[in-house]
Amino acid sequence: MNKDRRHSIFDDKNRAVLGELHTYLSNYGYLPRSDLETRAMRTDEEFRSAIRRLQTFATIPVTGKLDQATLDLIRRPRCGLADYEPHRLPRPHIYGNRRRRRYVLQGQKWAKTYLTYK
Template structure:
């Protein structure tokens, strides 16, 4: 019994999405026993978290904006670190409070003083 082409494509999209969400810390890494078994709620929550982090509407669905976000160039560092992961190095500083809410900064150069001491 052959699967319809659309079903195969959806399965592939789901696999790519789950791998992306695992690579960047939105879903826990799968283990050998359970593989990639996820509930729909877990997957939707991970997608919402990604959408929140990316600053796009939180739908919980892989819509066009989410696909664009997932295809955008980025480094390989996870957005979320598993709290069970123990670091061997201690932080030299800690950022307190909320993240900076602005994406566009305004700046200018001012002339240097000619009077140096």
């Protein structure tokens, strides 16, 4: 019985696209990539949370379920960059509320303001 309840957010029709959904959520950062082999071990809440993050990011109605709008979204062609990468965000305890500077001020101002090229 517990085995049948693992993915109870999906009805029988949607179970056919579970692999497609899991691959999409893993590829674009909504689920960790490390557990691709054990996707059957995911809980309903992990899937709901990942689907909610996807729906929020895509500005479609947030239901936490695999509805038609979400299914259309994951089947749409797109680039390969991840949408959600929590491990790549700056840690607030390191930088506080400040933006981290990504440039260096060094040297003097360039004296020439009118540029030409050949």
